[in-house]
Amino acid sequence: MSFRFKKELLEALCDACRQVYPNEFLALLGVKKDKTLVEEFVAVPAEFGRNFSSYRLDLLPIDSSIVGSIHSHPSASANPSIQDLKVFARGKVNLIIAFPFDLKTIKAFDNHGKELEIVME
Numbered sequence: 001m002s003f004r005f006k007k008e009l010l011e012a013l014c015d016a017c018r019q020v021y022p023n024e025f026l027a028l029l030g031v032k033k034d035k036t037l038v039e040e041f042v043a044v045p046a047e048f049g050r051n052f053s054s055y056r057l058d059l060l061p062i063d064s065s066i067v068g069s070i071h072s073h074p075s076a077s078a079n080p081s082i083q084d085l086k087v088f089a090r091g092k093v094n095l096i097i098a099f100p101f102d103l104k105t106i107k108a109f110d111n112h113g114k115e116l117e118i119v120m121e
Contacts, residue, residue, distance in 0.1 A: 003067070003093045003108070006039040007120040010103055013041060017072035017101040025072040029093065030065045037121065038093065041070060068111075070095040078107040085113045 017025045028042040042063075068091030071084075078098035080088065088094045088111050098105040108116040 001092060002036065002116070002119070004037050004119045004121050005108075006037065007103075009039055009041065010106060010118075010120060013070055013095070014097060014101045014103065014106070016041075017097050020072070021099070021101070022074050024074060025070075025097075027070050028066050029068045029070055029091070029095065030063070031067055032065065035067075038067060042066065067091060068093040068095070070097065072096070072101060073098045075099060076105070078105055080109060080113055088113055 013025075013027070016027070019025075026044070028044055029038050030040040030042055031038055032040070069087060071087075073096055076098050078096040080094075080096060084094075084096065088109055090111070092111055093116065094109045094111070096107050096109070098107075103120075106118060108118050110116055
């Protein structure tokens, strides 16, 4: 399944990443009626640090509109770590936004860690 992303959402996510820098940012990605258009993010209770971000699974909403996750890397690399790949297994589409947190430093991945094309609307 391929996903499209609202440009305004991606810009808001970049801004959120800049706000918590030098810590990592973490949130969930959601869809509405169009199940292939990612147009919202859901903030969840999470811990943020310089080299990590985490959330408790028992605090996540049970919501079929959640399709994946987004987190930032305070470095210039948007490539997933081994831990990132474990988190990706829970979602259909996952974003990593690397420093300096703009539209050019976003990468998307499927639940197996395969890089996906980012289509903005």
